[in-house]
Amino acid sequence: xxxxxxxxxxxxxxxxGLPAYKLAVIGNCATQHIATAIKGEAFLRGLFIDVFxxxxxxxxxQTMDSGSELYSFAPNAVLLVMCTEKLYEGFCSTPxxxxxxxxxxxxxxxxxYWTLISEKLQTSILQFSFAYLNDSSMGNxxxxxxxxFSYQLSRLNFLLCQSAAENKGxxxxxxxxxxxxxxxxxxxxxKLYYVATMPFSLEALPHLxxxxxxxxTALRGSIKKCVIVDLDNTLWGGVIGDDGLDGIEIxxxxxxxxxxxxxxxxxxxxxxxxxxxxxxxxxxxxxxxxFEKHPEMVLRLDDFALFVANWQDKASNIRFIQQTLxxxxxxxxxxxxxxxxxxxxRSLIPDITVxxxxxxxxxxLSYIRSLDLFETASFSSADADRTEQYRQEADRSAxxxxxxxxxxxxxxxxxxxxxxxxxxxxxxxxxxxTQRSNQFNLRTVRYTESEIESVxxxxxxxxxxxxxxxxxxxxxxxxxxIMDKREDSSLFISEWLMxxxxxxxxxxxxxxxxIIRTASQCGCTKVIGEYIPSPKNxxxxxxxxxxxxxxxxxxxxxxxxxxxxxxxxxxxxxx
Numbered sequence: 001x002x003x004x005x006x007x008x009x010x011x012x013x014x015x016x017g018l019p020a021y022k023l024a025v026i027g028n029c030a031t032q033h034i035a036t037a038i039k040g041e042a043f044l045r046g047l048f049i050d051v052f053x054x055x056x057x058x059x060x061x062q063t064m065d066s067g068s069e070l071y072s073f074a075p076n077a078v079l080l081v082m083c084t085e086k087l088y089e090g091f092c093s094t095p096x097x098x099x100x101x102x103x104x105x106x107x108x109x110x111x112x113y114w115t116l117i118s119e120k121l122q123t124s125i126l127q128f129s130f131a132y133l134n135d136s137s138m139g140n141x142x143x144x145x146x147x148x149f150s151y152q153l154s155r156l157n158f159l160l161c162q163s164a165a166e167n168k169g170x171x172x173x174x175x176x177x178x179x180x181x182x183x184x185x186x187x188x189x190x191k192l193y194y195v196a197t198m199p200f201s202l203e204a205l206p207h208l209x210x211x212x213x214x215x216x217t218a219l220r221g222s223i224k225k226c227v228i229v230d231l232d233n234t235l236w237g238g239v240i241g242d243d244g245l246d247g248i249e250i251x252x253x254x255x256x257x258x259x260x261x262x263x264x265x266x267x268x269x270x271x272x273x274x275x276x277x278x279x280x281x282x283x284x285x286x287x288x289x290x291f292e293k294h295p296e297m298v299l300r301l302d303d304f305a306l307f308v309a310n311w312q313d314k315a316s317n318i319r320f321i322q323q324t325l326x327x328x329x330x331x332x333x334x335x336x337x338x339x340x341x342x343x344x345x346r347s348l349i350p351d352i353t354v355x356x357x358x359x360x361x362x363x364x365l366s367y368i369r370s371l372d373l374f375e376t377a378s379f380s381s382a383d384a385d386r387t388e389q390y391r392q393e394a395d396r397s398a399x400x401x402x403x404x405x406x407x408x409x410x411x412x413x414x415x416x417x418x419x420x421x422x423x424x425x426x427x428x429x430x431x432x433x434t435q436r437s438n439q440f441n442l443r444t445v446r447y448t449e450s451e452i453e454s455v456x457x458x459x460x461x462x463x464x465x466x467x468x469x470x471x472x473x474x475x476x477x478x479x480x481x482i483m484d485k486r487e488d489s490s491l492f493i494s495e496w497l498m499x500x501x502x503x504x505x506x507x508x509x510x511x512x513x514x515i516i517r518t519a520s521q522c523g524c525t526k527v528i529g530e531y532i533p534s535p536k537n538x539x540x541x542x543x544x545x546x547x548x549x550x551x552x553x554x555x556x557x558x559x560x561x562x563x564x565x566x567x568x569x570x571x572x573x574x575x
Contacts, residue, residue: 001206001207001210002040002041002044002206003206004202004203004205004206006040006044007036007037007039007040007041007206007209008036008037008040009040010039010040010041010043010044011036011037011039011040011043014048015043015048018043018046018047018048019046019047019048019534019535020049020050021042021047021048021049021050021076021216021220022049022052022073022074022075022076022077023035023038023049023051023052023076023077023078023079023216024051024052024054024062024070024073024077024078024079025038025051025052025053025054025078025079025081026058026059026062026063026070026078026080026081027054027059027080027081027082027083028057028059028082028083028086029056029057029081029082029085029086029197029198029199030056030196030198031053031054031056031081032053033198033200033202033205034081034200034205034208034209035051035053037205037208037209038051038079038209038212038213039051040209041206041209041210041212041213042209042216045213045217047213047216047217047220052069052070052073052075054069054070056197059080059082063113063116063117064116066120070117071120071121074121074123075121075123076123076124077123077124077125077126077216077219078117078123078125078126079126079127079128079173079212080110080113080125080126080127080128081128082127082128082130083130083131083199084131084132084133084153084199085133085199087130087156088133088149090102090106091152096147099146099147099148099152100146100147102156103155103156103159104159106156107156107159107160107163110127110160110163111163111167114127114163114169114170118167118169118450122451122454123169124169124170124171124219124448125167125170125171126171126172126173126212126215126216127160127164127171127172127173128172128173128175129160129172129173129174129175129176130153130157130160130175130176131175131176131179131187131199132176132179132184133149133153134150135148135149135150137149138150157176160172167450168448168449168450168453169448169449169450169451171215171219173211173212173215175208175211177211178204178207178208178211179204181207181370182203182204182207186201186203186204187200187201187203187204188200188201188204189201210372211372214375215375215377217375218376218377218435219377219435219446220435220446221434221435221437221438221444221446222330222438223331223374223375223376223377223436224274224331224332224333224353224374225273225274225275225327225328225331225332225436226274226275226276226277226321226325226327226331226332226333227266227269227274227275227277227332227334227335228277228278228279228318228321228332228333228334229266229276229277229278229334229335229336230278230279230280230314230341231278231280231282231287231290231309232280232282232337233337233338233361234335234336234337234357235250235259235262235263235290235299236248236249236250236256236259236290236297237249237250237255237256237259237361240282240286240287240290241282241283241286245290245293245294248290250263250290250296250297252296255362256296258361258362258364258365259361260296260298262361262364262368263297263298263299264298265365265368265369266299266303267298267299267303269374270303272374272376272379273376273379275305275325275327275390276303276304276305277304277305277306277307277308277321277325278306278308278309279308279314279317279318279321279334280308280309281309281310281311281312281314282309282310282311283309284309284310286309287309288307288309305390306321306324306390308320308321313344314334314336314344314345315348315349318332318352319349325390325501326500326501326503327500328351328438328439328536329349329351329352330352332352332353333352333353333354333355333373334352334353334354335355335368336354336357337357337361339356342354342356342357353373355368355371355373377435378428378432378435378436378449379428388473389474389475389476389501390501392473407569410505410569411569412471413470413471413472413505413569414470415468415469415470415505415506415569415570415571416468416469416470416570416571416572416573417466417467417507417510417570417571417572418466418467418469418572418573419464419465419511419572420464420465421456421462421463421464421465422452422455422456422463422464422465423456424453426477427449427452427453427456428449429477430447430452430465430477430480431447431448431449431451431452433477433478433480433497433499434446434447434452434480434495435447437497437498437499437500438534438536438537439500439539439540440497440498440499440500440503440537440539440540441496441497441534441536441537442493442495442496442497442529442530442531442532442537442540442543443494443495443496443530443531443532444532444534444537445494445495447495459485460484460485461482461483461484461485461494462483462485462491462518462522463480463481463482463483464480464481464482464483464511464514464515464518465477465479465480466478466480466481466498466507466510466511466514468502468507469573475499475501475502478498478499478501478502478507479496479498479499479502479507479511480495480497480498481493481495481496481511481515482494482495483515483518483527485522485524486528489523489524489525489526490524490527490528491515491518491522491524491526491527491528492528492529492530493515493527493528493529493530496511496529498511503539505569505570506568506569506570507568507570508543508547509547509566509567509568510566510568510570510572512547512566513565513566513568516558516560516563516565519560524560525559525560525561526557526558526560527549527557527558527560528555528556528557529544529549529555529556529557530556531543531544531556544556548563548564
C-alpha cells in the first residue's frame with residue numbers, strides 16, 4: 001500500500017486521457033488530507049477524481065442551501081465524513097435524560113442530509129461509519145447502559161446500516177474495519193486531532209482512501225466477478241496425485257482447519273455472486289476426487305462454473321476459462337500457492353489480479369480479506385444463481401462444436417425472450433446491470449436503484465428490460481434499454497446495455513426489433529442512438545450501423561416506418 005506522501009504527489013498529477021469522476025467531500029472535521037489521499041489513490045488506479053472539498057464543518061450550510069457550492073459542483077458522489085470525536089462532544093452536552101435517544105436523534109439528522117442531497121442531485125452518497133471510541137466512564141457496564149456513549153455509538157452504527165439499506169443511493173464506507181486492522185493507536189493521532197481537528201492518522205489515510213476508491217470503482221462498474229483457484233496446497237494441503245485421498249490436509253485438525261476456513265470463505269463469495277472456477281495441473285479424475293469423496297471438503301463440484309484440470313500451462317487454461325465465461329480479464333482473481341505459476345500468469349496476462357499468497361496456509365484467509373478485492377455496490381437474488389448460469393454457459397459452449405453451422409446451433413438452443421417495462425421487482429437487478437456492464441454499453445451511464453425507480457415513473461422515459469431463456473436454463477435479466485421522448489416525435493436511446501454472456505445469439509437483433517415496434521406504438525417517427533466511447537466498450541462502436549441505423553454526425557438514426565426488421569432465432573414470450 002502507498003503511503004500518504006506518495007498519494008499526495010499523485011494527487012497533484014493530471015492525465016486528460018483518464019476517465020473523470022466528480023466527488024464532493026463534506027464533513028464536521030478537517031477533510032483536506034482525506035480528499036487528497038482519495039484523489040491520489042484514484043489517480044494511481046487509473047481514475048481522475050475532481051474533488052470539491054468543502055470548508056471545515058459546513059455540512060449544514062452545504063446541504064441546506066440550494067445555492068451552495070455542493071449543488072453547483074454537481075458531483076457524481078458525495079462523501080460525508082462525520083467523526084466520532086465531534087459525536088462525543090455532542091453526547092456530553094446532551095442532558096442525561098435525553099441520552100437514551102441520542103443515536104436515534106443523530107441518525108434522523110444524517111438521514112435528513114441524505115434526503116436533502118438526493119432531492120437536489122442525481123448522485124450516490126458515501127457515508128463514513130463512526131470509528132470506535134471508548135470513553136471508559138462506565139467500563140464494561142457501558143455496553144448494557146443506554147445512557148452511555150459506548151451503547152449509543154454501537155446503536156448509531158447499527159442504525160447507519162439499517163438506514164443505508166432503506167436508502168437505495170447511500171453506501172457506507174466501513175472505517176471500523178480499518179481501525180480493527182491497524183489498531184486504534186495507528187488509526188488515530190490524538191495530537192493531530194487537537195491541533196488540526198483531523199480525526200485520522202496519516203498512516204490511516206491511505207487505507208481510508210483505498211476503501212473509498214473501492215466503493216467508487218464498484219459504483220462505476222469495475223468489480224471482480226470470478227475467482228480461479230489452484231487445488232494442491234491451495235484448497236487443501238498436499239498433492240492429491242501423490243498423497244491420495246487420505247493423505248491431503250483438510251478438516252478440523254491442524255493446517256487442515258486453515259484450508260477448510262479458506263474454502264468456506266470462497267463458498268460465501270460464490271453465494272454472493274462471485275463465479276468460482278478451477279485451474280489445476282492435474283489429471284481431471286484425480287483432481288475431482290476430493291470434491292466427490294472427501295467428507296471434510298467444504299466446496300463441491302457444483303460450486304464451480306468451470307473445472308479445468310490438465311497438463312497445459314495455466315495461462316492458456318485461464319484464457320480458456322475467461323473466453324468461456326465471456327468476462328473481462330481484469331474482473332478475474334487467480335489464487336495459486338506456487339510463486340512460479342503466479343509469476344508466469346502475471347507476466348503473460350497483465351490484466352488479471354494475482355495475489356501474492358503467503359507461504360503459510362494459515363495466513364491465506366486473513367491476507368485475502370485484507371486486500372478488499374470483492375467490493376460491490378449491489379446485491380440481488382440473481383447473484384445467488386450466477387454459478388449455475390455460467391455452468392449452463394459452459395454446456396452451451398460445448399454444444400456448438402456438434403453443429404456444422406452457427407445458425408443451426410442457435411436454432412438448437414430453442415431460445416425465447418421476454419420484453420417488458422421496468423417494474424419494482426426488477427429495479428435491483430436493472431441497477432446492478434447498469435453498474436456492472438462495461439463492454440456492451442453504448443453510453444456507459446450508471447444508475448442507482450433509486451434513479452432507476454425515478455426513470456421508471458417518469459412519463460418522459462420509455463423503459464424496457466429483457467430476459468432470455470433456452471433449453472439449458474434461464475439467463476435471467478440480461479439487457480436494459482431506456483429511451484427519452486423528444487418533442488420532434490423521436491425516441492433517443494439514452495441507455496442500452498447487455499450482458500456479454502448472450503452476445504451474438506440474436507439478442508441484439510431481437511432488442512432492436514422491439515425498440516422499433518415500441519417507437520411505432522408510441523407514435524414516434526424515428527429512433528436516435530448514440531455511441532460514447534469508453535476504455536472497454538469498443539465492441540459496440542459499430543453496433544448501430546450493423547443494426548441498420550444511418551450515421552448522422554455523432555448520432556445514428558432509424559426511420560420507424562421504413563426500418564427492416566431483423567431475422568432472429570429467438571421467439572418472444574408473453575409477460
